[in-house]
Amino acid sequence: MSDGEWAEDQSGDHLSPADAFAEWAATEPVPLDRAALAIAAHCRTDPVDEAAALAELDRLGAAVREPIPEAVVDLLFGAEGFGPNRGRFADPANSYLDLVVSRRLGIPITLAVVTIEVARRAGLELHGVGMPGHFLVGTPDAGMFIDAFEGRLIDRAGAAAIFARFESRQAFDDSFLQPTPPEAILLRMLNNLRTLHLRQPDAPSLLAVLELLTKLPGCPPDEFLRLSQALATLGRPDEGARALEDAADRFGGRDGEHLRHAATRLWAQLN
Structure with a gap:
């Protein structure tokens, strides 16, 4: 897929999207926004405007009225109109952060990434929660979560109810609500794309995903x-x-x- 210049490493050398992804994924802490944009740049043939996507995330972060979860939810899923792409859930575009930011449409994990990154810019540290079946966002209040797909705050009972809808054969466990580190978020994003390209066979796109998976630490x-x-x-x-x-x-x-x-x-x- 894309193999042109994408970013610069610490020495100022230009990197391809795949090499930039490898560098971001190995950085501590992982810059989730930059790594997710590198996924989009490597896995698509059309150009990705990283600067524009980052600038929009910056603008959104500056627009959060107060560094609290309620304010982030109100801005993103109210005034700014972010929401689920229910009609085309299996569209790979839902996994590309730049398109999620520009179209205001996504799936749970990419809407969660937007939420985490906008909150970070507003001075609020949120984290991913990789609950099986449905990705959530964790807040400083251990009993409160953001369901970015539905654009709402939920508690533990709400999370358990969502889990029951998607995973009826498995009992809910509080361990499902533990924080998910950024590198695991990237892995889940790539696995989503892998699944899409296996269901609707697309060998070049599958190869692009595998190229990034093999660059993750611990692959x-x-x-x-x-x-x-x-x-x-x-x-x-x-x-x-x-x-x-x-x-x-x-x-x-x-x-x-x-x-x-x-x-x-x-x-x-x-x-």
């Missing part, structure tokens, strides 16, 4: 196998084999040996 070896398979599907088995060899050097041990054997099998396809 498991299996993702590199999936990346190599995606490259082979697109007629690029040599690139897949090299990716496996690089991953084998990174992991070492049994995982490295397994990856190297997979690379050998791909090289054999070229003979």
